[in-house]
Amino acid sequence: MCGRREYSVNDALRIIMSLAFYPRGGSAQVVRYLAKALGERGNRVTVCSGSLGAPGDGSHASTFFGNIDLRSLDFTEAAECFEQGRDPMAVPVPIHPSFEDRPGAPDRVFASIDEGDYARQLAAWLKLLEPVGRPDIHHVHHLTHVNDAVHALDDAPVVVHLHGTELKMLAAIREGAPASWNHAEAWERRLIAAAQRADRLVAVSPRDRTLAVDLLGVDGSSIDMVPNGVDSSRFSVRPTPPGERFARWRRWLVEEPQGWDESGVPGSISYTDDDLRHGFINGAGREPPPILLYVGRFLGFKRVPLLVRAYAEARASLGPDPPPLVIWGGHPGEWEGEHPHEVAESLDVRGVFFAGWRGHHDLALALNSADVLVAPSVDEPFGQVYLEAMACGLPVIATNSGGPPSFVNTDPARPTGWLVTPDSQDELAAAIVEAVGSPPESKQRGRRGRAVIERDFDWRQIAERFERIYRDAIAARSG
Numbered sequence: 001m002c003g004r005r006e007y008s009v010n011d012a013l014r015i016i017m018s019l020a021f022y023p024r025g026g027s028a029q030v031v032r033y034l035a036k037a038l039g040e041r042g043n044r045v046t047v048c049s050g051s052l053g054a055p056g057d058g059s060h061a062s063t064f065f066g067n068i069d070l071r072s073l074d075f076t077e078a079a080e081c082f083e084q085g086r087d088p089m090a091v092p093v094p095i096h097p098s099f100e101d102r103p104g105a106p107d108r109v110f111a112s113i114d115e116g117d118y119a120r121q122l123a124a125w126l127k128l129l130e131p132v133g134r135p136d137i138h139h140v141h142h143l144t145h146v147n148d149a150v151h152a153l154d155d156a157p158v159v160v161h162l163h164g165t166e167l168k169m170l171a172a173i174r175e176g177a178p179a180s181w182n183h184a185e186a187w188e189r190r191l192i193a194a195a196q197r198a199d200r201l202v203a204v205s206p207r208d209r210t211l212a213v214d215l216l217g218v219d220g221s222s223i224d225m226v227p228n229g230v231d232s233s234r235f236s237v238r239p240t241p242p243g244e245r246f247a248r249w250r251r252w253l254v255e256e257p258q259g260w261d262e263s264g265v266p267g268s269i270s271y272t273d274d275d276l277r278h279g280f281i282n283g284a285g286r287e288p289p290p291i292l293l294y295v296g297r298f299l300g301f302k303r304v305p306l307l308v309r310a311y312a313e314a315r316a317s318l319g320p321d322p323p324p325l326v327i328w329g330g331h332p333g334e335w336e337g338e339h340p341h342e343v344a345e346s347l348d349v350r351g352v353f354f355a356g357w358r359g360h361h362d363l364a365l366a367l368n369s370a371d372v373l374v375a376p377s378v379d380e381p382f383g384q385v386y387l388e389a390m391a392c393g394l395p396v397i398a399t400n401s402g403g404p405p406s407f408v409n410t411d412p413a414r415p416t417g418w419l420v421t422p423d424s425q426d427e428l429a430a431a432i433v434e435a436v437g438s439p440p441e442s443k444q445r446g447r448r449g450r451a452v453i454e455r456d457f458d459w460r461q462i463a464e465r466f467e468r469i470y471r472d473a474i475a476a477r478s479g
Contacts, residue, residue: 013043013470016135016156020096020125020144022050022075023064024331025297026384027141027163029360030228035068037229037463046132048125050075050096058359073128082106089117093124096144099165100299101181102336110144111173111181111188118145118190125149137470140198142166147194157473159466160198164208164381164403166191168301170215192216199473202226202466204382205403224469227407228384229462230453234360235391237450238368242288245369246280249291249326249353252366258356261341264333269341269354279324279351289323290371290436293394295363295385298335303376303423305338310376310428312349317433325374328355328366367392372435372442378422380404387457390416390449395442397431399423407452416449 015038019031028049035045051061051072058064061072078088078095088095088106094117101109113121126149134154140147143166150158170188177184195201195216201223203209213220240248252258254276259269282289292311296302304327315322327340344352355366367373373389373396380402387407389396396417398404409415418435420427435442 022052111184143191229459237393259354282321293370300336304340313429395445
């Protein structure tokens with residue numbers, strides 16, 4: 001065990017922020033922006049994370065986190081083992097498990113990982129963390145094997161940040177795990193124990209706070225509710241002329257295609273200039289159509305196939321020049337259930353464009369080149385991209401479930417988007433028609449959304465809240 005150092009509440013904090021996964025989802029974005037904001041407040045932050053691929057790849061930790069002080073575990077060898085038909089969990093640096101159960105994926109669901117594989121995960125993280133030294137506070141994102149590594153290493157206070165996906169897995173275990181989850185009980189005990197020994201827990205939405213109390217057996221008073229934030233300078237309202245908007249979409253869809261079909265190969269879906277003219281340019285003398293944008297992974301709860309079907313239903317009511325639907329995201333080769341491109345093909349619906357997985361710089365440009373964000377996730381743990389869209393002045397269409405109701409339409413007299421019933425294709429189609437058919441109202445809702453972001457969700461404000469949580473946890477230990 002490392003020795004305890006004397007600590008003053010006036011000191012800058014030494015923070016180790018850990019994430020078990022390579023960068024690909026919303027929690028990685030939270031780590032990146034929060035670490036940066038905490039550093040700008042004078043704290044010393046080291047990020048410990050997984051990594052995959054070569055420099056320049058979006059999943060490569062140093063590329064993703066930029067100038068942040070970083071220590072990483074390279075999962076590339078494990079991923080290559082999987083491609084060769086060998087076990088990616090049996091190498092010295094095994095690939096991380098997942099909270100989602102996706103057959104044929106190298107990152108198997110946690111609940112199927114046995115004691116030997118768990119021991120290798122723990123050993124790899126202990127080897128990564130030990131040279132970093134003892135911090136004033138550990139900030140661990142998610143409940144995973146990393147929590148056990150931190151606990152074994154030193155006695156510094158620990159804040160555990162629940163992003164919701166771990167709660168989804170624990171809820172599935174409680175409801176009756178499938179037979180293939182043959183180590184579900186061990187992982188349930190392990191994650192609950194990690195939560196119960198944490199100094200503080202952080203939930204990202206009121207719904208997740210309630211779930212945490214129920215699933216983890218913790219006192220609600222030990223859970224702080226802190227939403228994710230937005231880099232409101234990167235994600236901001238930037239009026240873009242129609243010609244520039246079209247040029248961006250042409251670059252992403254025609255010149256540099258990254259959309260992918262069931263092959264999982266980026267660029268396996270591409271478009272021609274004729275495709276874009278039919279989708280993004282109206283008839284002579286009419287304004288270009290508004291653009292609907294989905295952003296996210298192709299996981300089951302995201303309901304991307306439902307969105308494609310609702311869009312197909314809505315097109316009949318959207319006049320002679322219906323708006324295109326751009327589907328932005330989907331980590332290459334990763335999807336659950338129906339592949340949304342196959343759904344679009346089977347319906348023979350025109351106007352659906354797949355842009356593929358791209359970086360945050362391009363995302364900010366894309367949001368400023370679109371008019372409405374539509375993402376019908378059911379029980380979305382939080383929903384970072386809704387905030388990013390609102391920061392860019394877009395109204396959002398979401399479901400009345402999970403995180404979005406905690407920041408969308410919170411003032412009924414001043415709506416910032418549309419909330420529809422989960423899994424209601426008809427309501428989703430009707431919301432699309434209303435959003436597209438009422439440009440003044442859509443723009444007004446978008447302006448209100450930007451005001452909400454500026455008031456409540458800037459990362460600088462969120463970082464200050466976390467500092468208070470850290471200092472309270474440290475003070476409670478020393479007291």
